[in-house]
Amino acid sequence: MRIIFTLITFLMVGTSNATNSRDPHSFAVLDQVSTQHLYLDLSVDFQKKTLAGFAEHRLVWHNPKAQSLILDTKQLSIKKILYQGQNKSWYRTTYHLGASDPVFGQKLTISLPKQPERVRIYYQTSPEATGLQWLTPAQTAGKKYPFLFSQSQAIHGRSWIPIQDTPGMRLTYTARIHTPADLRAVMSADNTQNAEKDGDYMFHMPQPIPPYLIAIGVGNLHFKAMSQQTGIYAEKETLAAAVAEFSDTQIMIDEAETLYGPYAWGRYDLLILPPSFPFGGMENPRLSFITPTVIAGDKSLVNLIAHELAHSWSGNLVTNATWADLWLNEGFTSYVENRIMEAVFGPARAQMELALVSDWVRKSIQDIPLEKTSLKVNTQNKDPDDSFGAIPYGKGQLFLTYLEQQFGRKTFDIFLKNYFQTYQFQTMTSEHFTQYIQTQLLDKYPGRMTEKELHEWVYGQGLPETTPDVTSPAFTKVQEQIDHWVAQKITTSQIKSNHWSVHEWLYFIENLPETLTLEQVKQLDNRYQFTTTQNAEIAWAWFSRTIPLQYTQANTSLATYMQRIGRMRFIVPLYKLLNQYGQRELALEIYRKSRLGYHPIAQHGLDRVLKI
Ligand code: BES
Numbered sequence: 326m327r328i329i330f331t332l333i334t335f336l337m338v339g340t341s342n343a344t345n346s347r348d349p350h351s352f353a354v355l356d357q358v359s360t361q362h363l364y365l366d367l368s369v370d371f372q373k374k375t376l377a378g379f380a381e382h383r384l385v386w387h388n389p390k391a392q393s394l395i396l397d398t399k400q401l402s403i404k405k406i407l408y409q410g411q412n413k414s415w416y417r418t419t420y421h422l423g424a425s426d427p428v429f430g431q432k433l434t435i436s437l438p439k440q441p442e443r444v445r446i447y448y449q450t451s452p453e454a455t456g457l458q459w460l461t462p463a464q465t466a467g468k469k470y471p472f473l474f475s476q477s478q479a480i481h482g483r484s485w486i487p488i489q490d491t492p493g494m495r496l497t498y499t500a501r502i503h504t505p506a507d508l509r510a511v512m513s514a515d516n517t518q519n520a521e522k523d524g525d526y527m528f529h530m531p532q533p534i535p536p537y538l539i540a541i542g543v544g545n546l547h548f549k550a551m552s553q554q555t556g557i558y559a560e561k562e563t564l565a566a567a568v569a570e571f572s573d574t575q576i577m578i579d580e581a582e583t584l585y586g587p588y589a590w591g592r593y594d595l596l597i598l599p600p601s602f603p604f605g606g607m608e609n610p611r612l613s614f615i616t617p618t619v620i621a622g623d624k625s626l627v628n629l630i631a632h633e634l635a636h637s638w639s640g641n642l643v644t645n646a647t648w649a650d651l652w653l654n655e656g657f658t659s660y661v662e663n664r665i666m667e668a669v670f671g672p673a674r675a676q677m678e679l680a681l682v683s684d685w686v687r688k689s690i691q692d693i694p695l696e697k698t699s700l701k702v703n704t705q706n707k708d709p710d711d712s713f714g715a716i717p718y719g720k721g722q723l724f725l726t727y728l729e730q731q732f733g734r735k736t737f738d739i740f741l742k743n744y745f746q747t748y749q750f751q752t753m754t755s756e757h758f759t760q761y762i763q764t765q766l767l768d769k770y771p772g773r774m775t776e777k778e779l780h781e782w783v784y785g786q787g788l789p790e791t792t793p794d795v796t797s798p799a800f801t802k803v804q805e806q807i808d809h810w811v812a813q814k815i816t817t818s819q820i821k822s823n824h825w826s827v828h829e830w831l832y833f834i835e836n837l838p839e840t841l842t843l844e845q846v847k848q849l850d851n852r853y854q855f856t857t858t859q860n861a862e863i864a865w866a867w868f869s870r871t872i873p874l875q876y877t878q879a880n881t882s883l884a885t886y887m888q889r890i891g892r893m894r895f896i897v898p899l900y901k902l903l904n905q906y907g908q909r910e911l912a913l914e915i916y917r918k919s920r921l922g923y924h925p926i927a928q929h930g931l932d933r934v935l936k937i
């Protein structure tokens with residue numbers, strides 16, 4: 326039995342090696358033909374909740390024998406497909422749509438025996454497209470106009486564009502977008518800040534990008550410049566607060582350039598989305614998409630901006646070849662984010678943020694199945710959305726922090742800058758990176774790190790013994806207060822919490838003892854009013870502690886919070902806790918009211934969590 330099993334495994338590995346260059350999450354076959362440039366002409370229909378029009382691909386044929394173009398699609402209805410003949414006229418061609426997979430969508434095979442340079446796919450999206458969220462006016466800040474945004478990472482781009490949907494390829498794009506005349510469209514491309522609002526918008530992205538970075542937002546958007554290079558698109562109601570909160574964006578760019586070389590993308594603007602945006606942020610090039618839940622009024626959560634900006638080097642410039650290497654993207658970005666925070670806000674704050682990440686990794690790794698704890702993950706046949714979490718982000722960041730420690734900051738900074746420069750506009754794999762670091766660091770500076778250690782970090786499970794133990798002096802003081810309070814040496818009113826920053830509060834809440842009682846929760850809430858805090862991060866940390874103790878006094882605030890915010894990192898764990906700690910009824914009641922307001926990906930995930 327054992328032998329047969331080993332044999333099967335061997336055969337399976339054999340097959341996957343044969344198609345090694347293929348991305349398991351895409352139907353595309355890049356060595357036959359690839360899209361060099363994409364032109365989109367799409368009309369936005371808020372009544373029907375559809376995008377309709379055509380995608381024109383300019384192709385480069387790599388194999389003289391190739392006769393077809395294979396694209397990824399999901400939930401798209403294809404109207405017709407044309408190719409351009411030698412005489413520049415357009416001709417219809419035949420195509421075949423494969424079986425529909427709920428995660429990967431449908432393979433679209435377009436017959437193109439003459440290897441034309443251009444092909445046009447006329448299509449329409451589904452109102453349920455997983456890469457788009459259509460918001461009603463009630464879900465916006467202004468309450469008067471609808472809103473649309475895309476979220477293509479990891480493999481949802483195919484639900485609104487028929488495309489080779491793999492991070493292993495790059496293309497440039499132009500687009501013409503038609504919207505209702507009173508709305509503005511923006512994209513991850515050049516946006517004319519003062520373009521006339523007339524419902525007809527042109528975009529151009531001259532740098533080649535992986536398809537998951539093509540993005541669109543449409544709404545009653547206004548623009549305000551923060552500097553020559555940076556500005557904010559938001560609804561009028563949110564614009565001023567966002568400009569004040571993110572006023573350090575230009576300084577962040579300057580510091581990042583000093584560390585890692587020139588910013589390659591021209592402008593850097595932010596688009597502030599309504600609170601149902603399912604992530605904190607998304608690094609769409611030239612235009613990061615940002616949740617309004619980080620506008621705390623005190624800049625305490627602006628590491629999110631540093632993070633999305635950091636992707637301008639890690640991810641957008643040097644891109645993971647497949648989603649199995651997500652850590653090359655998110656782990657590097659989390660490290661760069663922390664370096665930007667240190668440069669702009671000083672080492673004490675950066676150290677606190679790093680310590681919170683370290684605690685998060687050490688705690689959550691205990692609940693992750695061991696085989697899912699390596700940086701390089703096996704994502705074959707799996708939904709890449711499921712590999713988001715503490716491993717690619719936190720373990721990846723700790724690995725780079727360790728490298729910095731071992732080789733010294735000066736050496737490591739030069740290494741990373743060279744890495745971004747050497748591989749700019751290219752893709753990267755764990756294997757390639759491991760080789761690169763071997764020749765650039767391990768061989769050049771012997772005695773700092775062994776090859777075995779390097780492999781353990783990239784391919785090994787759990788946390789290596791050499792994982793840096795990150796502490797923050799500020800947190801040590803907070804811990805003393807917790808300890809005294811738990812040992813009843815001081816009462817709740819005697820906790821010395823004057824001048825604590827948001828990070829100290831987060832540490833405090835997250836490190837309250839396992840033995841925390843309902844009575845203690847009440848005392849803390851009486852003194853600090855955590856339940857009604859306006860800081861979304863503190864609220865989340867607090868609710869995570871109060872739900873298991875069935876602190877029902879917080880339920881009204883909790884329900885409001887969960888109904889308003891669609892950020893999955895917050896709401897998914899809260900639903901799980903309610904479900905797990907005897908409050909399934911409350912979870913279902915909140916979900917009934919909120920479900921239609923959540924993003925399709927969040928709905929999908931929560932349907933599974935709540936098993937409805
Ligand atoms: N690119 C991610 C968001 C993402 C990851 C979307 C994987 C889809 C699949 C973005 O840069 C990100 O990491 N956002 C974090 C920011 C945080 C770590 C500061 C978030 O949304 O919470």
Ligand code: ZN
Nearest residue numbers: 632636655658
């Ligand atoms: Zn990221």
